[in-house]
Amino acid sequence: MESAETKPTAAVEPYAALSLQVRCHSVNECPNAAAARALMRDAIERTDGLIRGSKRFVETYGGETLRLVVLPEYFLSGFPQGESVAEWAVRACLQPDGHEYRLLGDVARGNDVWLSGNAYETDAHFPDLYFQSSFIIDPAGECRLRYRRLISMYSPTPHDVLDRYLEVYGEASLFPVVDTELGRLACLASEEILFPEICRALALNGAEVICHSSSEMGSPRVTPKNTARRARAFENLAYIVSANSGGISGIRFPAESTDGHSQVVDFRGRVLAEAGPGDSMCAFAEVDINSLRRTRGKPSMSNMLARQRLELFRPVYAEPGIYPSNSLLKGERDAVPGREFYRETLREAIRRLRDRSCL
Numbered sequence: 598m599e600s601a602e603t604k605p606t607a608a609v610e611p612y613a614a615l616s617l618q619v620r621c622h623s624v625n626e627c628p629n630a631a632a633a634r635a636l637m638r639d640a641i642e643r644t645d646g647l648i649r650g651s652k653r654f655v656e657t658y659g660g661e662t663l664r665l666v667v668l669p670e671y672f673l674s675g676f677p678q679g680e681s682v683a684e685w686a687v688r689a690c691l692q693p694d695g696h697e698y699r700l701l702g703d704v705a706r707g708n709d710v711w712l713s714g715n716a717y718e719t720d721a722h723f724p725d726l727y728f729q730s731s732f733i734i735d736p737a738g739e740c741r742l743r744y745r746r747l748i749s750m751y752s753p754t755p756h757d758v759l760d761r762y763l764e765v766y767g768e769a770s771l772f773p774v775v776d777t778e779l780g781r782l783a784c785l786a787s788e789e790i791l792f793p794e795i796c797r798a799l800a801l802n803g804a805e806v807i808c809h810s811s812s813e814m815g816s817p818r819v820t821p822k823n824t825a826r827r828a829r830a831f832e833n834l835a836y837i838v839s840a841n842s843g844g845i846s847g848i849r850f851p852a853e854s855t856d857g858h859s860q861v862v863d864f865r866g867r868v869l870a871e872a873g874p875g876d877s878m879c880a881f882a883e884v885d886i887n888s889l890r891r892t893r894g895k896p897s898m899s900n901m902l903a904r905q906r907l908e909l910f911r912p913v914y915a916e917p918g919i920y921p922s923n924s925l926l927k928g929e930r931d932a933v934p935g936r937e938f939y940r941e942t943l944r945e946a947i948r949r950l951r952d953r954s955c956l
Contacts, residue, residue, distance in 0.1 A: 598657065602803045608887055608948055609778065609779060609780050609886035609887060610696055611661055611883050611884065611885045611886075611887075612661055612663070612665065612779060612883070612884055613655050613656070613659055613661040613662060613663045613664065613665075613881055613882065613883060613884070614663075614664070614665040614666075614667070614806070614836070614838045614841040614855075614861055614881065614882065614883075614884045615651060615655060615663055615665065615666045615667070615838075615878060615880065615881040616667050616838050616839055616841075616859035616860060616861055616872065616880035616881070617644075617647060617648065617651060617666050617667065617668055617840055617859070617877075617878055617880075618669065618840060618842070618843040618857075618859040618872045618875070618876060618878075618879075618880060619643075619644060619647060619672055619842065619843050619876055620842065620843045620844045620845070620846060620875070620876055621640075621669065621671065621672050621673075621675050621692065621707045621842045621844070621845045621846070621848035622636055622639070622640060622675075622844075622845075622846050622847050623674065623675025623676075623845055623848040624636050624637065624673075624674045624675060624688055624847070625675055625678050625680070625690050626717060626847055627679070627688070627847075630687045630688050633674070633688045633689060635813075636847075637673045637674060637689075637697060638697070638735035640672065640673050641673070641697065641700045641701060641704060644668065644672070644704060645704045645707065647667055647876070647878070648704065648708045648710065648712075648829070649687075649707075649708055650787045650878075651663070651666075651878035651881075652708055652710070654878065655878065655881045658802075659881065659882075659883065662885050663710060663881070664710060665713070665779055665782075665808075665838065665884070665896075666708075666710045666711070666712050666713070667713045667714070667809070667810060667838045667839070667840040668712070668713065668714035668715070668809050668810060668840055668844075669714070669715070669810055669811060669840045669842040669859075670715045670729075670786060670787050670812040670841075670842065671715055671716060671717060671729070671812060672692075672714055672715070672716075672810075672842065673689075673697065673714075673716050674688075674689035674716065674717060674719040675689075675845055675847065675848055676812070677689070677752075678749075678848055678849075678850075679834045681933070682725065682726060682727060682753070682877075682933050682934070683933070685717065685726075685727065685769070686727050686778055688719075688903035689717050690717040690718055690727045691716050691717065691718050691719070691730075692718070692719055693718060693719075693740075693743070693760060693918065695806055697716070697852050698732075698734075698737075698740060698909075700825055701714070701732075701734055702734055702738030702739065702740070703738060705734040705736055705737075705803065706736060706737060706738040706753065706762055709736045709781070710736060710767065711733060711734070711735055711736060711777065711779060712733070712734045713731065713732065713733045713734075713782075713784060713808035713879060714731070714732060714810055715729065715730065715731045715746075715786050715787075715810035715836075716729075716730060716732070716913075717729055717730070717752075718730040718745075722761075722765045723753075723758060723761075723762075725933050726753040726758070726925065726933075727750075727753065727839065728742055728745045728746065728753060728754065728755065729745070729746040729749060729752055729754075729786055730744065730745050730746070731743075731744045731746070731784035731786050731808065731810055732744075732784070733782055733784060735777070738931065741777070742773050742774075742775040742776045742782065743773070743784075744772075744773055744783070744784040744785065745770070746785075746786040746787070746789065747771065747789065747795065748788070748789050748792055748795070750943075751936055751939050752802050752904045753760060753800045753925060755770075756920070756922050757772065757921050757922070757923070757924050757926075758871065758923060758925050758926055759825065759922040760922075760923055760926065761926060763944070765813070767826040767867065771798075772795070772798040772799050772802050774776065774799060774802045774803045774804045774842060776803070776813065779806065779884070779886070780805040780884070780886035780889075781803045781804050781805045781806070782804065782805070782807075782808060783799040783802070783804035783805050783806070783807050783808070784807070784808045784809075784810070785807060785809055786809075786810055786811070787807075787810070787811050787812065787813065788807055788811075788822070790811070790812075790822055790825045790826055790829060790837075790839070791821060791822065791825050793828075793829065793832070796829040796832075796833050796835070797832075797833060797905075799833075799835075800833035800834070800835055800902055801902075801905075804833075804835055805836065805886055805889055805890075805915070806835065806836045806838060806884060806886075807829070807833075807835050807836065807837050807838070808838050809826070809837055809838065809839035809840070810839075810840055811839055811840065811841050811842075812841060812842040812845065812855045813841055813855055813858065813931065814854060815841070815853070815854070815855065815856040815857035815858055815874060820858065822839075822858070823858060823860075824950055826839055826860060826862050826868075827862055827866040827867075827868065828866065830862040830863065830864055830865070830866045831864070831865060831866030831901065832863075832901045832902075833901070833902055834847075834864045834889060834892055834893050834900070834901065834902045835864055835889070836861070836862065836863055836864055836884055836889070837860070837861070837862040838861050838862075838884075839858075839859060839860045839861075839862070839880075840859045840880070841855065841856070841857060841859045841872075842855045842860050843856055843857075843872075843874065843876045843877060844856045844874070844875065853874065856874045856917065857872060857873055857876065858871065858872070859872040859879075860872075860879035860880055861880055861881065861882035863882075863888045864888075864892060865892075865899075869883070870882040880894065892953040916953070917949070918949075919946050919949050919950060919953075920942070920946040921942060921945055921946065921949075924942050927941060938950070
């Protein structure tokens with residue numbers, strides 16, 4: 598599992614980051630796996646063209662070099678709608694060293710950008726499961742960071758097989774941060790922006806820019822994720838570069854439900870840029886890592902990261918957990934869950950909350 602040491606880089610020239618909002622063409626209703634793979638390859642080719650055109654505009658309009666592009670959650674495939682784990686793995690999941698990742702490496706190399714996105718992914722150590730994985734690919738086309746989504750309602754996560762996952766990949770794999778010439782980069786996925794602990798763990802591991810791939814409801818009202826992005830950025834003194842899908846087609850689901858709100862949020866919680874609906878490169882802004890580092894180094898009331906008194910919370914987190922870990926470990930092999938399994942596991946979590954007098 599790719600992760601990297603987080604020793605600070607030297608001074609970083611300001612650069613442009615782009616949350617590229619693209620329409621997702623779902624593979625759910627493709628007639629077979631071959632057709633699904635072809636659609637995913639088309640999506641990569643289309644994304645390559647959109648990055649190329651966006652780069653020209655961003656650099657002309659803003660003046661800064663576009664160095665970082667973040668793509669939406671599962672932009673290649675859409676999300677499963679009742680498919681079994683085995684069926685979805687064949688139809689939509691990438692192999693960590695597979696053809697689709699090589700094509701994405703070509704996109705990053707051809708456009709000379711760091712490229713972050715999110716896809717479903719198989720793992721040879723857990724052959725009966727798949728994971729939702731966020732990645733960061735460098736301009737040479739190499740995958741420099743892979744983050745497996747830790748909190749999901751209906752998909753397997755490393756937490757569901759935690760003991761074995763740690764045996765295989767170690768604790769550093771849970772909250773990886775990679776040190777680059779753009780600063781220290783990290784990823785999280787979708788609704789994980791709503792869980793403060795994940796961003797906090799990444800920040801404490803050194804993250805300065807958090808790439809957030811999402812596919813979320815668009816609304817003219819303030820949404821929970823819109824609020825959370827600003828809060829996570831401010832409380833961790835980190836940039837949030839968040840890309841939402843520009844609608845999802847190819848499923849029996851209103852296509853524009855997940856649309857808009859791609860954003861770049863600075864380390865003071867200010868939305869620097871935001872996209873409206875549809876395919877859009879409007880969510881781009883300057884990232885100034887040197888300014889972030891100066892702010893993190895000041896003894897001030899607004900230095901929320903330095904003011905953390907973590908020892909105070911140790912007794913709370915040392916209590917038995919709420920959502921059961923290792924829930925998919927069954928003897929020597931992994932269980933293959935259905936949706937009712939996840940609902941029952943959540944009922945168990947609610948019972949644990951009741952035992953702690955939270956309900």
